[in-house]
Amino acid sequence: MDLTPTASQTVGPYFHLGCTNNHAVSCIAGPDAKGERVRLICRVLDGDGVRVDDAMIEIWQADSEGNYNTPTDAQGKGSDPDCAGFGRMATDANGKCFFETIKPGRVPGIKGRSQAPHFNVSVFARGILKRLTTRIYFADDPANQECPILALVPEERRATLLARPDRGNPGDWFFEVHLCGKDETVFFDV
Amino acid sequence: MSLYPAYRATVQRTPRQPLIFLPHTLSEVTGPVYGRNAVAATDHDLTRQHPGEPLGERIIVKGQVLDDGGRPVPETLVEIWQANAAGRYFHQKDDHPAPMDPNFTGAGRALTDANGFYEFVTIKPGAYPWGNHENAWRPAHIHFSLFGPAFATRLVTQMYFPGDPLSAYDPIFQSIPDERARQRLISKFDLEITQPAWALGFRFDIVLRGSEATPFEG
Numbered sequence: 001m002d003l004t005p006t007a008s009q010t011v012g013p014y015f016h017l018g019c020t021n022n023h024a025v026s027c028i029a030g031p032d033a034k035g036e037r038v039r040l041i042c043r044v045l046d047g048d049g050v051r052v053d054d055a056m057i058e059i060w061q062a063d064s065e066g067n068y069n070t071p072t073d074a075q076g077k078g079s080d081p082d083c084a085g086f087g088r089m090a091t092d093a094n095g096k097c098f099f100e101t102i103k104p105g106r107v108p109g110i111k112g113r114s115q116a117p118h119f120n121v122s123v124f125a126r127g128i129l130k131r132l133t134t135r136i137y138f139a140d141d142p143a144n145q146e147c148p149i150l151a152l153v154p155e156e157r158r159a160t161l162l163a164r165p166d167r168g169n170p171g172d173w174f175f176e177v178h179l180c181g182k183d184e185t186v187f188f189d190v
Numbered sequence: 191m192s193l194y195p196a197y198r199a200t201v202q203r204t205p206r207q208p209l210i211f212l213p214h215t216l217s218e219v220t221g222p223v224y225g226r227n228a229v230a231a232t233d234h235d236l237t238r239q240h241p242g243e244p245l246g247e248r249i250i251v252k253g254q255v256l257d258d259g260g261r262p263v264p265e266t267l268v269e270i271w272q273a274n275a276a277g278r279y280f281h282q283k284d285d286h287p288a289p290m291d292p293n294f295t296g297a298g299r300a301l302t303d304a305n306g307f308y309e310f311v312t313i314k315p316g317a318y319p320w321g322n323h324e325n326a327w328r329p330a331h332i333h334f335s336l337f338g339p340a341f342a343t344r345l346v347t348q349m350y351f352p353g354d355p356l357s358a359y360d361p362i363f364q365s366i367p368d369e370r371a372r373q374r375l376i377s378k379f380d381l382e383i384t385q386p387a388w389a390l391g392f393r394f395d396i397v398l399r400g401s402e403a404t405p406f407e408g
Contacts, residue, residue: 003258005399007371009348010197010362012333014281018271018297019335023225047202054283060222060341068220072339075216086222107216120217120341127199129192129365131346133212152210179203189209190218190342 008130013054015124020056020090028059028101033082035064035102039172040136040163043096044123047180051095055125057177058088059099066105066114075108103138109148116147123177132187136175139164153186160185196361198322214342221340225267225299234300236272236312244294246275246313248389251349251377255306255336258400262306263343269335270310272296277316277330286318311389317356329356329363338398349394350376 011019029035040059044052062068067079079085089097109115119136137144139162144150150158160183166172178185193204212218232238237248251270255263273279273296276288280295296315300308315330331348338344350357357363357376366372383391 001256001260001395002370002374003256003260003397004371004374005258006345006347006396007366007368007375008345009333009366009375010199011335011346012348013283014271014279015333015335015346017279017281017295018269018299018333021297023228023269023299025224050202052203058344060217060220062217068216070220070223072220073216084222084224086224109215110213115215115217118217122341122344124346125203127197127201127203129194129197129200129204129362131344132205133341149212149215152212157207180205184205184207186207187205187209188212190212190214 010126010129011056011124013126015056016090020088024089025087026089026099028061028085028087028099029063029080029083033063033102034080035083035105037171038101038103040099040101040119041096041172041174042091042099042177043094043174044091044125044177045095045179049181052125052179053091053093053095055091055095055123056088057091057097058122058124059086059101060120061085061101062104062107064102064105066107068107106143111148113146113148115149116141116143118147118149123179128179132179133190134177134185134187135161136163137161138173157186192365194361194365197365200365218342219340221337221343224337225301229267229299229301234298234308234310236294236296236298236310239295240293242293244274244291244313246294248311249314250309250311250383250385250389250391251332251394252307252309252380252383252391253394253396255302255308255396255398257338257343257398262302262304263338263398264302264304264306266302266339267337268300268302268308270298270312270332272312272315272332273318275313275316277318288316288318314351322361327356327359329354329360334396336396336398343398345396345398347396348375351392352376352379
């Protein structure tokens, strides 16, 4: 049998039916989860700067101590049961979606260097043939300077991976995904 | 890259910069334990979600989910969504003037078993027109979404039916450059899965990329 991975196809315009009408997840970490509360606000824009109102964003993150809530986390430290770590939402008419969560801790990286706090992100939409994967880091976090993954990104493009705090609403962090165009977000080959 | 101008929506939605290679860390080799406790026993049967039976050709879609080492992927969530037999989605954005079916929503979920097998009972979806180009029609298809064990193994794809004349004209199907890879998105009619006097059977196996359980240590 051919074991080449099955080809990806777009989610199309009607993914809500199977993925988010009844199975959206906006709460990644419940109110009892340890750590700094974060409301993550994402907005998706296309190459013309037009808001994308039919995208789906999925988030995968560690708990406040850098442990993933899954049996495949080989650190063996256990994880915060109130931080499931997974969220997914469809964007609304403004191209936005929201997640209630906590700031993730630092997870082991490469060459003994731990990673800065980050969200792992998948973006799906009509017109995207294969999901796009990116990361969201926190602007002005000193750990960003040491992150071995951020270091792989050309310096002039790192800012595309930063969520920015909303000074008027403490705990709110805003992240924009630019699918293409002059502010194109960095996407990774995972 | 995934730019395929014949599928118009890709033009403003496809990155042009090269993807940055990401060595696998704990973030990529782990993945959510999502949906495992939330799948009801009847979620895999799309013909039994309403008081009456949906119209259309009843089918069984069955297959095995493997990783790229040939190992079965057990207990992973498989989600599907599709149009009804007339080619209409239960979705407010679908304005194709084909009838809705009050007995068909078109969404299902299942978990793979210990050997990686999943099974759905549904009706064969209809083809439908779309606005991509003049006289554009999507071949009959079922959308599939799978998680696998890791962030890196996530896959969304579409399953097609054998002998569909529309596939040759469909830019979404044709966007896959490799002929063999395209053919593997076409399910196979299977007499073993077919239930006598009840439903036709189609086989659709899926290969997820490996999860590389050991993170890159450099």
